[in-house]
Amino acid sequence: MGNCFLLSYGMLHVVKNMILGFEQLLYPEFCPACGKESPPMGAKICYYCEAVLAYTDHHKVRENGFYKRLCGRLPFEAAGALLYFSKGNRTQNIIHAIKYRDKKKLAVEMGRVHGSLLAKSPHFRGLDMILPVPLHYKKKRIRGYNQSAKYAKGISKVLGIPYSDKILVRRHFTETQTRKTRSERFRNVDTVFDVKKPERLNGMHILVVDDVLTTGATLEACGRAILTKAENVRLSFATLAMAKRF
Numbered sequence: 001m002g003n004c005f006l007l008s009y010g011m012l013h014v015v016k017n018m019i020l021g022f023e024q025l026l027y028p029e030f031c032p033a034c035g036k037e038s039p040p041m042g043a044k045i046c047y048y049c050e051a052v053l054a055y056t057d058h059h060k061v062r063e064n065g066f067y068k069r070l071c072g073r074l075p076f077e078a079a080g081a082l083l084y085f086s087k088g089n090r091t092q093n094i095i096h097a098i099k100y101r102d103k104k105k106l107a108v109e110m111g112r113v114h115g116s117l118l119a120k121s122p123h124f125r126g127l128d129m130i131l132p133v134p135l136h137y138k139k140k141r142i143r144g145y146n147q148s149a150k151y152a153k154g155i156s157k158v159l160g161i162p163y164s165d166k167i168l169v170r171r172h173f174t175e176t177q178t179r180k181t182r183s184e185r186f187r188n189v190d191t192v193f194d195v196k197k198p199e200r201l202n203g204m205h206i207l208v209v210d211d212v213l214t215t216g217a218t219l220e221a222c223g224r225a226i227l228t229k230a231e232n233v234r235l236s237f238a239t240l241a242m243a244k245r246f
């Protein structure tokens with residue numbers, strides 16, 4: 001009886017995969033960046049978009065636009081975004097797919113792309129740990145995952161250093177930041193983040209990871225929480241995208 005159950009469960013699995021395969025043939029997944037072409041087998045983005053995405057090349061220049069946005073606000077080593085974000089561009093489409101269309105694997109894949117560039121960079125050396133900016137549990141419950149943690153996972157795989165979404169945590173809920181003015185956003189994030197068992201981070205070079213850099217207030221607040229709680233740490237920052245204007 002037990003074997004019979006296992007067999008039928010196995011069969012169900014096969015049938016489910018066959019249906020998914022047919023679905024893919026009937027309704028091919030379009031590239032999330034352009035919405036037109038189909039990505040090649042095993043890829044998440046089409047060849048054309050991969051070539052023309054708005055890469056920042058921040059990994060090549062220490063004092064890049066990202067670095068300048070945070071400079072003087074807290075001590076850190078290096079900072080960089082993978083892509084520029086502007087209204088209606090391919091980056092915005094990718095971010096939208098990651099945040100609202102359940103494209104978890106796309107977030108991991110983009111993290112891998114960024115990780116391979118960071119591995120070549122002379123500025124992001126000696127990283128020990130990757131910490132994603134935590135999502136509030138209410139948002140996580142709605143979305144089912146933290147997109148920044150998925151991005152961190154992709155970077156972690158390529159660089160071969162661990163990431164954890166259990167160390168840097170949120171204290172309490174802040175209302176959706178998008179409707180607030182810039183100064184309100186700055187005030188709002190100051191007491192939001194906390195570090196669990198901060199002694200685990202002592203002496204480490206930590207990469208704090210988020211999906212989009214706008215004012216830098218969120219990364220600054222995360223960085224401050226880490227610097228306050230842990231001893232002898234160095235910080236660097238990486239995001240999938242950076243808004244040139246906000």
Ligand SMILES: [Zn+2]
Pocket residue numbers: 031032033034035036037045046047048049050
């Ligand atoms: Zn495309």
